[in-house]
Amino acid sequence: MPWFKKSKAPIASSEKKKGQMPEGLWTKCKNCEEIIYSKEIERNLNVCPKCDYHFRVSAQERIDLVLDAGTFVEMDAEMMPVDFLNFKDSKTYKERIKAAVKKHGGGDAVKCGEGDIDGMKVVVAVFDFAFMGGSMGSVVGEKITRVIERGLELKAPVLVFSSSGGARMQESILSLMQMAKTSAALAKLKNAGLPFISVLTDPTTGGVTASFAMLGDLNIAEPRALIGFAGPRVIEQTIRQKLPEGFQRSEYLLEHGMVDMIVRRQEMKAKLSQVLKIFTKS
């Protein structure tokens, strides 16, 4: 029996929309292109059993993976973004918000709350990349800041699982300011002697990397996640040459001293538990 339950369809099943596979029974791995029985990937925590490729998972799935069953209590679930600039590209921001909420529910691109890891109280924020590319606007910045402040209140460790394209353009300058706001809150957490663990998952780029995601007392990455400041396309355009193989992947960041360790999804909870016990002297 699997040791967690799925509340939603696995993200891997979205592959079926390409029409190559009958009704999500089989999934083609994005990395090794092996065609695998979907149930098998799901059972393997959305990790490819052939090549260890980590498929993206929803915030709820990740919470189920790392927190003790039934301990998660959500905060600020209904906080909503506002289109205060009347931003419009091909669609208005209002329309984009509406579409995203309809598809993925309220609360924007991050799910926050408190819960337990092996009985230890923690406060967590988990990104949902499916919600507007996990982009950070006022709501994401505010929710992350409140998570940190809740950690201060409870004297509990704070964990953030990032997966984001960066700051949300539709909120322009205020999105940028969320970087300063969240980082300032982390200064308080640090001064209070509380641990902050940043888990970077595929992909974490832009303003999220350049604020709280890189500020972990420990930075932990999932295997082969794209992690960087500028996106690969921007860099290619700037330097006008192809980027080296493996550039901006977790393994590259480990080698260059930017993350402390790479942890596979299967081992994430055990590793977090081990780390937190040391940091909290329990």
Place this chain on the structure above:
Amino acid sequence: MQFFLDFEKPLVELRKKINELRDFSTDNVDFSGELKKLEKKAEKLRNDIFSNLTRWQRTQLARHQARPYTLDYIENIFTDFFEVHGDRNFRDDPALVCGFARFDGQPCAVIGHQKGRDTKAKVYRNFGMPNPEGYRKALRVMQMAEQFGLPIFTFVDTPGAFPGIGAEERGQAEAIARNLREMADLKVPVIVTVTGEGGSGGALAIAVGNKVMMMEYSVYAVISPEGCAAILWSDGALGPQAAEALKLTATDIDELGCVIDDIIPEPEGGAHNDPVAAAASVKEYLQKQLAELQKLSPEELVEQRYQKYRAMSRIEE
């Protein structure tokens, strides 16, 4: 050769005519009546152009090649300036100028992005786009200022942090992030002036201040208009449209009511028309803000800064 923007052209030509006529004037030939008329015309023309600037035109002004840069402001505002170099880890970064000086006789630290004016200087300054070592140098200087109890003045003018392989390798994101966290905790006054381009995280990494001001024709946004257009419409040439959408001018940002404290007026036609007057205008505002901040204790400074950024959001709950 003097550099000017398309929309400045009619004004520049009229100015040239006025100057020519003035040169012609001698004791015998009096053009003063004519000159007066032309001066009036020039003033009207300037008002017409500058009262109806689009956001894109303002972006161009913020990037104007003749616009004063950090070193110009340092020369005109501070005395006793000496520059310091290097992050003590990798190398020096000429895109960020850091040093110490006196402001009205009072010792202080000064930090700012620096662009170059001619091609050689532009390359040397990397177009004002810092690498991680630039941000680490800035942090080193800011923490030194804290150690000695000196106020910090920063001047923001960058297209953004440099997006290159080396920058990623050495942790551009970490360098910016750490500055944000550490600046939030500085126990001395930090006064930020956006003088030209406030380019995203690369700007913010030296811009977490107790007071943040923008010059009249400066811009500040989460992404450059070209970058925004490239993502939204896959066409960087649509920058003008993106500039409108991003609402990046000083007035736009002032209207949000929580991001900047003041707009610093510029000489007519923009700071580049009179860099000395522009610097005098900046100085006046710096004096005002510093006087206010000097009333606060180190703890109050940290708290005031925290609450300032804490209040920055627009949400519905």
